[in-house]
Amino acid sequence: MKIFTFYFLSFIITTFLTAQEKPLPVLDMHLHAVPVDMNGPPPVSMCAPPLEMPVWDQKKTWGETFVEYLKRTDCDNVITSPATNEDLIAKTLSALQEHNVYGITSGPFLKNYLSSDRIIPSLFFELNDGITPETVRDELSSGKYRVLGEVIIQYNGISPSDPKFEPYAAIAEELDIPVGIHMGPGPPGAGYLPPFAGYRAKLDSPLLIEDLLLKHPKLRIYIMHAGWPLLDDMLALLYSYPQVYVGIGVINYAIPRKEFYYYLKRIVDAGFGKRVMFGSDQMVWPDAIGRGIEAIENADFLTEEQKRDILYNNAARFLRLSEEEKKEHFKGTSRQADD
Numbered sequence: 201m202k203i204f205t206f207y208f209l210s211f212i213i214t215t216f217l218t219a220q221e222k223p224l225p226v227l228d229m230h231l232h233a234v235p236v237d238m239n240g241p242p243p244v245s246m247c248a249p250p251l252e253m254p255v256w257d258q259k260k261t262w263g264e265t266f267v268e269y270l271k272r273t274d275c276d277n278v279i280t281s282p283a284t285n286e287d288l289i290a291k292t293l294s295a296l297q298e299h300n301v302y303g304i305t306s307g308p309f310l311k312n313y314l315s316s317d318r319i320i321p322s323l324f325f326e327l328n329d330g331i332t333p334e335t336v337r338d339e340l341s342s343g344k345y346r347v348l349g350e351v352i353i354q355y356n357g358i359s360p361s362d363p364k365f366e367p368y369a370a371i372a373e374e375l376d377i378p379v380g381i382h383m384g385p386g387p388p389g390a391g392y393l394p395p396f397a398g399y400r401a402k403l404d405s406p407l408l409i410e411d412l413l414l415k416h417p418k419l420r421i422y423i424m425h426a427g428w429p430l431l432d433d434m435l436a437l438l439y440s441y442p443q444v445y446v447g448i449g450v451i452n453y454a455i456p457r458k459e460f461y462y463y464l465k466r467i468v469d470a471g472f473g474k475r476v477m478f479g480s481d482q483m484v485w486p487d488a489i490g491r492g493i494e495a496i497e498n499a500d501f502l503t504e505e506q507k508r509d510i511l512y513n514n515a516a517r518f519l520r521l522s523e524e525e526k527k528e529h530f531k532g533t534s535r536q537a538d539d
């Protein structure tokens with residue numbers, strides 16, 4: 201009887217402690233603070249991940265077809281955007297809390313998220329009429345931003361090695377601010393959607409960054425969608441430029457899972473597992489954060505150590521987080537920062 205009481209008590213205590221324990225921390229290198237109608241009138245839905253990509257019959261415009269694609273709910277893994285901006289903010293912050301995530305965050309609504317200590321600000325960047333090297337230097341020197349990104353010049357139809365981007369890369373290098381650059385997929389059919397019409401798939405290739413890296417060897421940079429689907433170009437770049445990291449935002453929930461695993465496995469098998477960083481690219485779907493984390497946790501080709509590298513350690517090294525910052529992130533979990 202005594203033994204029974206002992207086991208019963210330890211069961212209660214363990215259950216209590218486990219319930220209190222936070223999951224191990226995650227660094228999300230690709231989080232957005234955007235309006236809820238960014239991808240069309242809310243709510244918009246998607247199968248995350250989908251089994252197949254959309255097919256366009258041009259009897260309708262691509263815009264109409266894409267909106268229909270984003271209204272689909274005929275799958276058991278659908279994610280749906282909230283109806284209002286307030287709800288999007290609240291649900292995103294609660295997803296960060298639930299999964300113990302700290303996010304490199306950019307976008308026009310960033311200021312609405314800053315009250316949370318889980319938000320690490322990043323300066324969103326596109327080439328438009330208002331932007332000059334001076335304005336970017338001022339912003340980056342202010343100490344407000346940890347990263348310059350998401351750099352979305354692929355949507356301006358501009359390569360990272362283009363002289364138009366060079367002055368900005370030079371400033372980031374000089375100030376030692378890491379840069380996150382979009383190289384890889386936009387929305388399907390981006391070129392036919394007015395807000396994304398400048399997008400060109402030929403700029404997916406990570407090799408286009410080569411000249412910039414040679415000119416700026418101290419530039420810390422990560423390729424935000426791992427250049428998907430140009431795997432060979434991505435591997436060639438990682439091999440030749442050992443300072444380059446990759447992010448796996450969007451491809452962990454918006455393309456078929458089998459393809460994401462094939463792509464990630466090749467990068468890891470080729471020896472670059474210490475340079476892959478988790479990113480959600482959560483825009484209007486707070487549940488995308490959990491889907492992306494689950495994709496890594498369920499990847500049976502990764503060891504536990506490789507999973508932790510992708511979810512936290514690689515980004516902590518890339519960002520050069522201080523010991524205090526790491527300690528803070530591990531508070532309330534089952535491990536210490538240096539375990």
Ligand SMILES: [Zn+2]
Pocket residue numbers: 350382383424425481
């Ligand atoms: Zn992107």
